[in-house]
Amino acid sequence: MSDCKNPETTCNTKTGTNFTAYETGLRQDWPAHTVEFPGLGEIPGKHFLKGAIGLTSCEVSINSMAPGAGMPIYHKHQQNEEVYIFIQGKGQVQVDGEVIDVQEGTIVRIAPNGERIWRNNSTEPLLYIIIQAKENSLTQYGLGDATVPEKAVTWPN
Ligand code: ZN
Secondary structure: OOOOOOHHHHOOEEEEOOEEEEOOOOHHHHHHOEEEEOOOEEEEOEEEOHHHHOOOOOEEEEEEEOOOOEOOOOEOOOOEEEEEEEEEOEEEEEEOOEEEEEEOOOEEEEOOOOOEEEEOOOOOOEEEEEEEEEOOOOOOOHHHHOOOOOOOOOOOO
């Protein structure tokens, strides 16, 4: 699975009645994923997961931005907020002209109307996950949404 270049067709996906497990490949292979953006051409290192795992409540992308690279345009959203979870490297996010230094462990939430760009101004890859979900759509969450079946924990082996 480390040579996972085209996950839609060649990578392992395991599905059950209530789950989809999907291999994106090792983090160092994330730059091989590309997304075609109208008017922007091919964006390397970005991989949307909605289609791959059948997401219905949010969009998630995994991202690897090369040293010196940056988003070439600002964008906003119509109804979705975004959460940027930085898991490796260093860079900067700019929202409405304000610059936020980010690094492994930084999490940034951006409201739909925020004009955003980000860049990797370091010498190492910048890895991050973006979650996009409809603002104000969350009505119950965390343990407040959980139910606990009366069932002893077992494993097949
Ligand atoms: Zn966005």
